[in-house]
Amino acid sequence: MGVAVILSVSFLLFTAGLMMASAAFASGEQTMAQEGPCAGLVRPRDFVYLGAFRLPGGDIRPKTFMYGGSAMTFNPDGDPSGPADGFPGSLFIMGHDRLPYGELPNGNQVAEISIPVPVVSKNLGGLNRAGFLQRFQNVTRGxxxxxxxxxRVGMQYLNTRATGPKIHIGWGQHLEPDTSPATHAWFDPNLREPNFQGTWFIGNRSFYSVNGYMLDIPSTWAKKHTGGRVLGTGRFRDGGWSGMGPALFAYRPWSGSHGTPAAPGAHLKEKVLLLYENSMNTSKIRNCLKGYQHPDEWEGAAWITTSTGKSAVLFAGTKSVGTKYWYGFVNPAGPNLPCVAEDLVGQFDVCRMADGTPCPKADLTECKGHNDYRGWWTTRFEARFILYDPAGLARVAAGEIKSWKPQPYASVGIDRHLFLNPEGVEPAMLGTGVQRRYRIGDIAYDRANDLLYVLELFADSAKPVVHVWRVR
Structure with missing residues (x-):
């Protein structure tokens, strides 16, 4: 083969490689650099989209799913008389959030729903609708x-020999109260008689890093690596106040073979599995999630183990993937233009480039005509799953590596399956187009049937829709 032909073929292969890499990056489906072998890990190709379904009920708050979806958990023991359609069990989901200043103090009520067969359709009217198994109850009253x-809330259903079936809950809010409160508890699945137990602290950990999502840890893994702590809890708080990436701690709120709950106010012993550097300790973007940006959102977590023998620790959320990100407002002149809160310039880096370096001075101005929704914004958001190797978390638990060392080995972009606010609800609050934030709520996992349930927020007017994947 001649040199010219070799060069031509090499160039074509190189170009094709670049195109494939660019397509993978754009879709969010990519395999990242990682340490060690990848055998036995869930890969992006293992996620098979099965469709979505709608939630039941009306729109009278607080007993509505409108403006809800902050927490969800799968109940393998639910709906025992339901149809044998391949989607057994039930889901507990939180409804309309509480609102401050006395407007809606009885929000975040919990309901249990059936799981209909999901349908692949971009037409909401073509989706099946779940039914109520238990209607909304204010299980956290008082x-x-x-x-x-x-x-900020997480829930996890767990049925152990010691405790019987319980729904574990972690609760926080955007800003920590003046006196840091206990954040965790449990209640019974009978929502009319929840028999609430708690509340407890997760060790002496930051309020911002423990109460946004929950998962169950496989008991064999927990016995080996966390001293039998089979519950995982964590949170990501925008701006990196929780750590610059998702956090995860293992804990157990009971003792003995009879499942005696810890005393109210107890500081439960925890085992850190993942914790990145906190932005309140440093102004530098370091010891963080690779590709970290302050507007990131991680709202759900699941410990995946499949019937084919694969595993992964999965976090789901709305990732900032912009060329720039800033604290301030959406710029009405276009998504690629920052609009910073000018009164904060000089107090911290209010605008950064994708690599974490400060923006040029020309970007440090507050634009005209912006709305009032101040917060962390970016030139582009994307809904994603990120996948971690459990072996890396085991090394953290053993003290072999720092808690900020593990990195995702792969990510999966899911925007193409989402409805993305088709009715245009709350555009100023949520953002629009590539700047649409709050795309994903909580997630839940049916381990026995390899089914992953994901809440898409504001998909059915102000209600969430549940999307379903099978993980092979």
Whole structure:
């Protein structure tokens, strides 16, 4: 073969490789660099989209799923008389969030729903609708008082021999109260008689890093690596106040063979599995999730183990993937133009480039005509799953590596399956187009049937829709 032909073929292969890499990056489906072998890990190609379904009920708050979806968990024991359609069990889902200043102090009520067969359709009217198994109940009545401003909540159903079936809950809000409160508890699946137990602290960990999502840890793994702590809890708080990436701690709120709950106010012993550097400790973007940006959102977590013998620890959320990100407002002149809160310039780096370096001075201005929704914004958001190797978390638990060392080995972009606010609800708050934030709520996993349930927020007017994947 001649040199010219070799060069031509090499160039074509190189170009094809670049195109494939670019397509993978654009879709969010990519395999990242990682340490060690990848055998036995869930890969992006293992996620098979099965469709979506709608939630039941009306729109009268607080007993509605509108403006809800902050927490969800799968109940393998639910709906025992349901149809044999391949989607057994049920889901517990939180409804409309609490609102502060006395407007809606009884929000975040919990309901249990059936799981209909999901349908692949971009037409909401073509989707099946779940039914109520238990209607909304205020299971946290009188609990987590004063934590009503942008609640952050996680739930996890767990049925152990010691405790019987319980729904574990972690509760926080956007800003930590002056006196840091206990954040975790449990209640019974009978929502009319929840028999609430708690509340407890997760060790002495930051309020911002423990109460946004929950998962169950496989018991054999927990016995080997976490001293039998089979519950995982964590949170990501925008701006990196929780750590610059998702956090995860293992804990167990009971003792003995009879499942005696810890005393109210107890500081439960925890085992850190993942914790990145906190932005309140440093102004540098370091010891963080690779590709980290302050507007990131991680709202759900699941410990995946499949019937084919694969595993992964999965976090789901709305990832900032912009060329720039800033604290301030959406710029009405276009998504690629920052609009910073000018009164904060000089107090911290209000605008950064994708690599974490400060933006040029020309970007440090507050634009005209912006709305009032101040916060972290970016030139582009994308809904994603990120996947971690459990072996890396085991090394953290053993003290072999720092808690910020593990990195995702792969990510999966899921925007093409989402409805993305088809009715244009709350465009100023949510953002629009590539700047649409809050795309994903909580997630839940049916381990026995390899089914992953994901809440898409504001998909059915102000209600979430549940998307379903099978993980092979």
């Amino acid at each position: 609990r987590f008082k004063g934590m009503d401003e942008l609640p």
